[in-house]
Structures are given as structure tokens and as C-alpha cells.
Amino acid sequence: MSQTIGSRTLTWLDGARRSVCRIGWPATDKDRAAAMISSLFLHIHPARVSRHVLKPTYTFALGLISGILFIVLAVTGLALMLYYVPYPPEAYRSMKDLQFVVTFGIVLRNIHRWSAHAMVGVVFLHMCRVFWTGSYKPPREFNWVIGVVLLLLTLGLSFTGYLLPWDQLAFWAITVGTNIAAYAPVVGDQVKFLLLGGHMIGPMTLLRFYVLHCVMLPLAMLLLISLHVWRVRKDGLSGAEIHASPTEELAGAFPASTKTYGLMAIGKRPRASVEARDPNDEVFAWPHLLYRELLVALAVIIVLHIVSLVFMAPLEEIADPTRTPNPAKAPWYFLGLQELVHYSALMGGVIVPTLLVLALLAVPYVDRGAAGSGRWFAPERKMANTIFTSLAAVFVVLTIVGTLFRGANWAWVWPWK
Amino acid sequence: MTKKDVLPDPVRRSMFAIGCIAVGAATAGFLAATFRFLVPNVLYEPSRRFDIGPPSDFPPGAVTFLPDRRLYVFNGPDGFYAISSICTHLGCNVKRGGPGFECPCHGSRFDENGQVAQGPAPKALAWYALSLSPHAQLVVDLDQQVSPEFRLRA
Ligand code: HEM
Ligand code: FES
Numbered sequence: 026m027s028q029t030i031g032s033r034t035l036t037w038l039d040g041a042r043r044s045v046c047r048i049g050w051p052a053t054d055k056d057r058a059a060a061m062i063s064s065l066f067l068h069i070h071p072a073r074v075s076r077h078v079l080k081p082t083y084t085f086a087l088g089l090i091s092g093i094l095f096i097v098l099a100v101t102g103l104a105l106m107l108y109y110v111p112y113p114p115e116a117y118r119s120m121k122d123l124q125f126v127v128t129f130g131i132v133l134r135n136i137h138r139w140s141a142h143a144m145v146g147v148v149f150l151h152m153c154r155v156f157w158t159g160s161y162k163p164p165r166e167f168n169w170v171i172g173v174v175l176l177l178l179t180l181g182l183s184f185t186g187y188l189l190p191w192d193q194l195a196f197w198a199i200t201v202g203t204n205i206a207a208y209a210p211v212v213g214d215q216v217k218f219l220l221l222g223g224h225m226i227g228p229m230t231l232l233r234f235y236v237l238h239c240v241m242l243p244l245a246m247l248l249l250i251s252l253h254v255w256r257v258r259k260d261g262l263s264g265a266e267i268h269a270s271p272t273e274e275l276a277g278a279f280p281a282s283t284k285t286y287g288l289m290a291i292g293k294r295p296r297a298s299v300e301a302r303d304p305n306d307e308v309f310a311w312p313h314l315l316y317r318e319l320l321v322a323l324a325v326i327i328v329l330h331i332v333s334l335v336f337m338a339p340l341e342e343i344a345d346p347t348r349t350p351n352p353a354k355a356p357w358y359f360l361g362l363q364e365l366v367h368y369s370a371l372m373g374g375v376i377v378p379t380l381l382v383l384a385l386l387a388v389p390y391v392d393r394g395a396a397g398s399g400r401w402f403a404p405e406r407k408m409a410n411t412i413f414t415s416l417a418a419v420f421v422v423l424t425i426v427g428t429l430f431r432g433a434n435w436a437w438v439w440p441w442k
Numbered sequence: 443m444t445k446k447d448v449l450p451d452p453v454r455r456s457m458f459a460i461g462c463i464a465v466g467a468a469t470a471g472f473l474a475a476t477f478r479f480l481v482p483n484v485l486y487e488p489s490r491r492f493d494i495g496p497p498s499d500f501p502p503g504a505v506t507f508l509p510d511r512r513l514y515v516f517n518g519p520d521g522f523y524a525i526s527s528i529c530t531h532l533g534c535n536v537k538r539g540g541p542g543f544e545c546p547c548h549g550s551r552f553d554e555n556g557q558v559a560q561g562p563a564p565k566a567l568a569w570y571a572l573s574l575s576p577h578a579q580l581v582v583d584l585d586q587q588v589s590p591e592f593r594l595r596a
């Protein structure tokens with residue numbers, strides 16, 4: 026009797042579980058493929074991936090980490106919004122509350138702040154990886170362009186977030202930053218007026234930055250990340266093709282790789298195959314890829330927590346428009362530009378950044394031809410790599426100089442003195 | 443296969459194009475209106491024209507800094523004049539230093555008339571018109587810039 030009650034309960038529970046998640050722990054290859062394809066969230070992965078994709082030294086998971094940081098920022102940001110009041114001077118007081126009154130407020134704030142800084146760096150490194158492996162070559166040209174927009178959005182999100190604490194650091198960084206924008210020819214002053222919602226940084230500015238930071242830019246980012254990752258899924262990761270041996274017999278004999286598309290109802294194969302055609306080179310995304318992604322996510326979360334428990338996010342005195350701190354610095358990722366601005370505002374504030382962005386956008390359309398794609402530092406790409414690396418190095422050096430080697434009156438200082 | 447088996451396209455391609463253009467135009471108009479919406483009509487900022495007290499508050503030969511207004515007011519031998527403390531480079535507050543003004547942010551220097559002496563600032567500090575109100579108060583108008591010859595005799 027108790028036997029039947031027990032087994033009936035189990036059957037009932039199993040039925041309930043099946044209503045949520047139709048496949049159980051996938052034990053057969055068919056289920057492993059189905060697990061990936063039948064889930065809304067997992068089907069951004071292909072069912073089977075080339076071993077090449079799994080090699081951590083190819084991507085260093087930098088795109089994945091960018092995505093994880095975005096999720097961390099969205100979650101912690103939503104939590105912070107429950108206490109934050111976007112109106113001066115309450116804005117500053119709510120930061121103090123988060124720091125001293127709200128349980129775990131300080132940890133959440135630290136995680137949000139440090140993830141934002143990390144994201145700027147990681148997205149930049151991801152871009153370098155994509156360049157150095159020639160991964161923007163056909164058919165991925167446009168995904169590079171989307172990537173450049175994502176980089177700009179990342180900077181925009183960081184910059185708008187910088188004002189929200191309404192402390193001296195925030196106020197003067199945004200003063201310097203928005204005045205750089207005002208140097209743009211013809212429209213500069215109007216752009217600044219629109220951004221500030223007036224002639225000076227005040228309540229209107231805070232509200233505008235708040236809406237941009239909490240709603241508009243994150244939505245744009247979410248949309249573009251989806252598009253970006255979708256295209257990676259369609260085109261496959263670069264490099265898989267050259268590591269596999271695509272023979273027609275094999276492609277015919279092992280229809281598994283085309284079957285994915287059948288299940289997803291996609292008529293045409295993309296130009297580059299998502300899966301390597303050599304089945305010996307392929308493994309199932311469940312569990313090989315998924316497990317690695319979980320490990321990376323875990324590592325990111327652990328590191329963020331340790332950093333946020335040890336290092337406090339800065340909060341200076343409340344913003345005071347009548348008192349300029351000396352030196353007044355923009356956020357660190359703009360200090361390369363500020364260093365240039367110190368020589369000439371038009372040059373550093375407008376001409377150089379505009380040319381840099383245009384050059385980045387044009388990269389895949391100027392550096393044409395498929396040679397050297399999918400490998401680190403391919404010798405065929407020596408010239409492109411040299412140009413890119415030199416420019417990136419100059420930019421990094423300027424940023425370090427602006428951050429560490431500039432003191433009062435923007436005079437040269439040695440950081441160890 | 444008879445003709446009946448083929449479902450005709452519900453619209454012609456040209457109609458489809460016209461539809462797309464119409465929706466595009468409507469969206470563009472809507473966005474233009476929204477753009478205008480972003481430009482505030484009323485600014486809840488301190489007035490750009492304000493009085494700063496009677497001339498007797500400013501002793502002859504002295505320089506007074508009004509931090510809230512970001513303004514230096516001079517009472518020189520030929521009369522009163524006002525110079526902005528907003529650095530023309532990137533908007534920091536300049537301080538009195540040397541013969542004129544110094545900016546803490548990127549090291550611009552200005553002479554006693556606010557003309558650029560050194561550094562990245564592209565133009566001179568702004569001079570604003572001063573006038574005397576009917577109640578004998580000094581009035582500054584930030585929307586009226588004047589040349590360094592300006593003096594108000596009061
Ligand atoms: C918010 C920022 C970004 C996120 C979340 C993101 C995410 C990703 C992910 C998850 C991948 C898969 C491969 C990998 O993990 O490395 C990827 C690939 C790629 N990304 Fe990004 N990315 C971002 C920014 C950028 C930027 C700034 C660029 C370049 C300007 C870029 C260009 C590319 C290209 C061309 C690929 C394909 C690479 C290949 O097939 O080897 N992405 N991205
Ligand atoms: S803001 Fe004054 S020198 Fe840059």
C-alpha cells in the first residue's frame with residue numbers, strides 16, 4: 026500500500042517536473058541536442074560545437090564575461106534603484122544611506138561600481154581579441170560594427186552612471202566631460218544644452234542622466250547584445266572552419282550537423298558553418314560548452330564579491346558647483362582623452378575621438394579578404410595587427426598618464442612620490 | 443496546377459513599398475516632434491539676470507568673488523566690471539593667482555583682464571554687462587557679454 030502511495034507521488038512529481046522542463050537530465054545524444062535547442066535560453070548555443078570553440082586560449086571568454094557583467098550590472102542596478110532618489114541633494118543622501126544604513130547596501134553598490142569599471146576594460150580586451158584573431162573578416166563584418174556600438178554604449182552607461190552619486194567626483198567629472206562635448210563644431214553647444222537640460226548641471230541634468238542610465242541605454246544595450254550574440258550563433262565562432270577537415274562525404278554521411286537547422290526551421294545554411302563538418306572535431310554543447318560557461322560565471326561572481334568586500338567605491342563630499350577640486354578628472358577611461366584635451370580641447374575632445382570611432386567602424390570594410398582569420402596573430406595580418414596594436418598602446422599609455430601621472434593643475438607627478 | 447492553387451499575394455510589391463515609406467515618414471515625423479520635446483521651454487535655473495547688492499558693498503580697488511554666481515566683481519579706478527570664473531577650457535572655476543587667474547584643471551592662466559596667457563583655454567574669460575537698477579543695485583546680465591573695455595561708473 027505505502028509502496029503505491031510512494032510511487033504515485035513520484036510519478037506525480039515527475040509529471041509536474043515535466044510540465045516545466047520537458048527533457049530530464051539528458052542522457053542520450055539526442056537529448057543533449059534537444060536540451061540546447063528546445064530551451065529559449067539555451068538555444069543561443071548550437072547543439073554541437075567544434076573543439077576549437079572550447080579552447081579557452083582562443084576567446085579567453087572575454088565576450089562571455091562582458092555579457093555576464095552586463096547581467097550582474099542589471100540585477101544590482103535594479104536593486105539600487107529601490108533606494109536611489111534622482112534629485113539633488115537627496116541623491117547624495119541616498120548614496121550615504123546605501124553606504125551606512127541599508128543592510129548589504131554598500132556591497133551592492135561596490136559590486137555595481139566595480140563591475141561597471143571591469144566591463145569597460147573587458148569589452149575593450151574583447152575587441153582586441155577579435156582584432157588580433159582577425160575575427161571580423163567575412164561573414165562577420167557587421168557584427169564588428171555592432172560591437173563598436175556596444176563599446177560606445179558601455180562607455181555611455183558608465184559615464185551617465187558616474188553623475189548619479191552627486192558627489193564632487195561625479196559633478197566635476199561630468200562638468201569636464203560635457204564641456205568636451207561642447208567643442209563639437211556647430212552642434213556642440215546644443216548637444217550640451219540637450220544633455221544637461223539647461224545651461225548648467227542641475228536637477229534636470231541628474232534626471233536626464235538617470236533615465237539614460239537606468240532605462241534607455243540598458244534597453245539599447247540589451248537589444249544590441251541579443252543581435253550580437255544571435256549573429257555569433259548564426260555565423261559560428263571564427264576559426265572552427267580552418268581547424269576542421271570539411272569533406273563532402275562526411276557532411277553527407279553525418280547529417281547530424283544539418284539536423285540542427287532542420288529543428289530550428291532555418292532554410293539556408295549560413296556561409297560559415299556553425300559546426301565543423303568533421304564530426305570528430307565536434308562535441309555536444311551540453312555539457313561541454315555549458316559547463317565551461319558556468320565555471321566562468323562562477324569565477325566572475327567570486328572575484329566581484331572579493332573585490333567588493335575589500336575595496337570601497339568612492340564617495341566624496343556632496344557636489345559643490347562653486348568649488349573645483351584640484352585636479353578635476355573625468356572617469357579613468359576618458360583620461361586618455363583628457364590628457365589630449367590638456368594640449369588642445371578640439372583635438373583631444375572632438376577630432377581624435379571622432380576619427381577613432383570612424384576608423385573602428387571602417388575596419389572590416391577597409392581590411393578586406395579572408396586571409397588570416399581565426400588564428401591569433403596570423404602572419405598574413407602583420408600590418409593590420411601592428412597598426413591596431415600601436416594605436417591601442419598609445420591610447421592605453423595616455424590613459425595611464427592621465428590617471429596616475431597627473432596631479433594638481435594637471436602638472437606631471439610621480440605616482441610613488 | 444490550376445491558377446486557384448496559387449494563393450495570390452495580398453498586396454503588390456509597389457503597394458508594400460508605399461506602405462513602408464508611409465510608416466517611415468510617420469515615424470520620422472514623430473521622432474522629430476519627440477526631439478523638440480527634449481528641448482526644455484522653461485528652465486528652473488537661477489535667473490541669468492540678477493542683482494548683487496549696492497555698489498557700496500564693493501570697496502574701491504577690491505576684487506569680490508561671488509561663488510554662487512561664479513563671478514569676479516571688480517571696482518577699478520574707472521568703474522565696475524565683472525569677469526566670469528568659468529574657465530573657457532572645460533568649465534572649472536579659475537582662482538586668483540599670479541597677476542590674473544589660474545585654472546586648477548589643466549593649468550590655463552589668464553591675465554588680469556581674463557585674456558589667455560598660457561595653457562589650453564581657447565578664449566578669454568567672459569565679461570558680463572553690469573548696470574544699475576532703479577533701486578541702486580548692481581545688476582549682472584549673463585546673456586549680455588561685453589568687451590574688456592567695459593566699465594560701469596556708479
Ligand atoms: C557589451 C559588449 C559586448 C558583449 C556582451 C559581447 C559578446 C560577445 C560574445 C558572447 C561573443 C562570442 C565569443 C566570445 O565569447 O568571445 C562575441 C563575439 C564577437 N564579438 Fe562581441 N561583445 C561585446 C562587444 C564587442 C565589441 C566592442 C566588438 C568589436 C568592436 C565585438 C565584436 C565581436 C565579433 C566580431 C565577434 C565574433 C568573433 C568570432 O567569431 O571569433 N564585440 N561577442
Ligand atoms: S578647465 Fe581650465 S584649464 Fe581645463
